[in-house]
Amino acid sequence: MKITDAYVIVTCPARNFVTLKIRTDEGVYGIGDATLNGRELAVASYLTDHVIPCLIGRDPHDIEDIWQYLYKGAYWRRGPVTMSAIAAVDTALWDIKAKVAGLPLYQLLGGKSRNGVMVYAHANGQTVDDAMNQVQHYVDQGYKAIRIQAGVPGLKGVYGVAKGINYEPATRGLPAESAWSTEAYLDFAPTLFAAARDRFGWDLHLLHDVHHRLTPIEAARLGKALEPYRLFWMEDPTPAENQESFRLIRQHTTTPLAVGEVFNTIWDAKDLIQNQLIDYIRTTVVHAGGITHLRRIANLAELYQIRTGSHGATDLSPVCMGAALHFDLWVPNFGIQERMVHEDVTESVFPHAYSFDQGYMHPGEAPGHGVDIDEAEAAKYPYQPAYLPVARLTDGTLWNW
Numbered sequence: 166m167k168i169t170d171a172y173v174i175v176t177c178p179a180r181n182f183v184t185l186k187i188r189t190d191e192g193v194y195g196i197g198d199a200t201l202n203g204r205e206l207a208v209a210s211y212l213t214d215h216v217i218p219c220l221i222g223r224d225p226h227d228i229e230d231i232w233q234y235l236y237k238g239a240y241w242r243r244g245p246v247t248m249s250a251i252a253a254v255d256t257a258l259w260d261i262k263a264k265v266a267g268l269p270l271y272q273l274l275g276g277k278s279r280n281g282v283m284v285y286a287h288a289n290g291q292t293v294d295d296a297m298n299q300v301q302h303y304v305d306q307g308y309k310a311i312r313i314q315a316g317v318p319g320l321k322g323v324y325g326v327a328k329g330i331n332y333e334p335a336t337r338g339l340p341a342e343s344a345w346s347t348e349a350y351l352d353f354a355p356t357l358f359a360a361a362r363d364r365f366g367w368d369l370h371l372l373h374d375v376h377h378r379l380t381p382i383e384a385a386r387l388g389k390a391l392e393p394y395r396l397f398w399m400e401d402p403t404p405a406e407n408q409e410s411f412r413l414i415r416q417h418t419t420t421p422l423a424v425g426e427v428f429n430t431i432w433d434a435k436d437l438i439q440n441q442l443i444d445y446i447r448t449t450v451v452h453a454g455g456i457t458h459l460r461r462i463a464n465l466a467e468l469y470q471i472r473t474g475s476h477g478a479t480d481l482s483p484v485c486m487g488a489a490l491h492f493d494l495w496v497p498n499f500g501i502q503e504r505m506v507h508e509d510v511t512e513s514v515f516p517h518a519y520s521f522d523q524g525y526m527h528p529g530e531a532p533g534h535g536v537d538i539d540e541a542e543a544a545k546y547p548y549q550p551a552y553l554p555v556a557r558l559t560d561g562t563l564w565n566w
């Protein structure tokens with residue numbers, strides 16, 4: 166079997182997505198997500214100009230060799246652009262291999278380890294009441310786990326609070342700027358979860374995303390303050406380039422820690438995992454080198470009783486969600502899967518086999534990862550420049566968003 170051609174499809178239904186399609190001499194094709202929010206065209210170019218020429222003529226079944234070739238052969242290793250490009254190739258090749266075998270991808274990984282994939286929804290609101298009403302909305306849909314984010318009194322436009330129905334952090338044009346006050350946030354956040362436990366009781370898993378905005382000791386303080394509300398996890402409490410900094414959080418609180426959606430290789434998480442400084446690893450298919458590398462990360466995490474909790478925001482395409490659900494159904498140390506519902510227009514571009522029922526998802530039984538791209542639909546939505554926001558402290562200091 167030979168790769169005959171491959172090309173990148175950039176489309177913007179509701180938001181930008183980058184998709185790689187690899188075609189073979191036996192008529193079977195595979196697709197992979199290559200979307201990197203705010204840097205989409207960098208990955209599209211990396212694929213088109215530097216990767217695709219190296220793929221033509223190769224056997225698509227040689228997934229590991231192609232992965233090693235693209236990782237080591239680049240010389241300049243790691244990084245979100247490189248690893249998203251490699252991820253897209255890897256995902257497309259696993260799609261091809263499973264289609265040729267006539268099996269859903271999870272069967273090739275080792276079969277199912279559970280009946281369904283527990284997912285968590287995003288509830289948010291400008292006020293506590295607005296957020297609680299959204300929690301109720303998702304409880305009514307049968308979710309067992311819900312992330313809660315809310316506006317911080319005195320601040321405008323903080324992370325995680327949607328302007329419309331669905332939260333989309335990237336805005337058209339150049340990056341928006343939002344103000345941040347750690348003091349206001351630390352005083353407010355525990356009240357949000359006190360309200361949630363008061364209204365919804367204790368059977369519901371509650372999650373929260375700090376989104377990199379605290380220093381380690383501030384994160385330790387928040388972790389302690391949230392302990393009475395028994396969170397499923399506190400996510401991205403502090404920027405994780407310095408993995409050692411999590412030791413300072415760990416020694417002060419039993420609130421479970423989740424990190425890794427911005428990680429792109431095992432090296433970003435190795436020390437966190439080996440020192441058990443986290444409880445969930447958030448790496449996902451599209452940004453961490455695809456199924457092949459994500460499996461390595463999960464296998465290392467399993468040795469230290471750390472579970473997966475893959476990123477699944479709507480700026481990851483349905484192709485990533487489909488592949489992730491196959492991974493989630495198989496991976497022995499599964500924790501939870503993030504699920505934000507894509508807009509209907511996005512779903513029209515990416516028909517898929519996966520489904521949701523009462524808080525759980527299933528990838529479906531279609532051969533491959535079960536997601537396709539309707540290229541005619543995709544062509545209706547040309548790329549629209551959009552960027553993630555930046556945050557500044559109230560004195561103007563550029564801060565972590």
Ligand SMILES: O=C(O)[C@@H](O)[C@@H](O)[C@H](O)[C@H](O)CO
Nearest residue numbers: 202334374376426477478480
């Ligand atoms: O946990 C999450 O879903 C967030 O961290 C994301 O919304 C993140 O801000 C976006 O994926 C960035 O593009």
Ligand SMILES: [Mg+2]
Nearest residue numbers: 374400401426
């Ligand atoms: Mg996050």
